[in-house]
Amino acid sequence: xxxxxxxxxxxxxxxxxxxxxxxxxxxxxxxxxxxxxxxxxxxxxxxxxxxxxxxxxxxxxxxxxxxxxxxxxxxxxxxxxxxxxxxxxxxxxxxxxxxxxxxxxxxxxxxxxxxxxxxxxxxxx
Ligand code: FES
Numbered sequence: 001x002x003x004x005x006x007x008x009x010x011x012x013x014x015x016x017x018x019x020x021x022x023x024x025x026x027x028x029x030x031x032x033x034x035x036x037x038x039x040x041x042x043x044x045x046x047x048x049x050x051x052x053x054x055x056x057x058x059x060x061x062x063x064x065x066x067x068x069x070x071x072x073x074x075x076x077x078x079x080x081x082x083x084x085x086x087x088x089x090x091x092x093x094x095x096x097x098x099x100x101x102x103x104x105x106x107x108x109x110x111x112x113x114x115x116x117x118x119x120x121x122x123x124x125x
Contacts, residue, residue, distance in 0.1 A: 019080055022058040023101045025050055026077045027088075031066025032123055034073035038089065042074045045093040050101055059101050071122025072112060086112035 027043035028034040043063055050059035067075045072086040076096070083106045085096065092110060099107045114120040 020057075021060045023050065023054065023060075023081070024079045025059070025061045025101070026064035026067070026079070027061060028065070028067045028069075028073055028075040029063045031070055031073075032121075033070040034066075034075055037074050037087075039074035041090045042076065042088050042093060045090045046076070046097070049093055049097045053097055054101055059097075068119040068121055069112065069114065070124075072114075072120065075112065078106075081106065084112040084114075085110040 025046050027039055027046055029039040029043050043061060047061035050061045053059065064077070067077060067084075069075050069084075069086070074088050076085040076088045077083070078085075078096075078100060081100075083100065085092075085107065088096070088110060092107075096107050096110070099105050
């Protein structure tokens with residue numbers, strides 16, 4: 001008996017601790033600033049495109065609460081890579097999906113470069 005909930009043929013694809021999706025994308029849609037900057041549309045585009053291009057078992061786009069970087073959004077975080085993007089627009093989504101989610105190359109021009117570990121919010125959460 002194993003503790004894994006994945007089918008046997010899929011277990012070998014994931015390194016330990018990677019989680020069930022190859023690329024799991026979180027779009028902040030509930031905080032102070034991202035919702036006013038088009039985050040819902042970014043999420044909708046990301047959800048559709050990640051699932052459509054990678055398949056629902058490999059790529060997922062989910063809504064996230066505030067990621068603690070208010071004012072830099074819409075914020076997008078990709079796991080298990082731990083790569084974060086700032087100021088993402090709907091028109092950026094295809095490039096993120098193609099370069100990062102499919103190609104494994106984070107999109108340099110939108111990378112979030114926080115000033116410190118943790119909260120980099122420009123406005124109070
Ligand atoms: S509102 Fe998106 S990081 Fe806070």
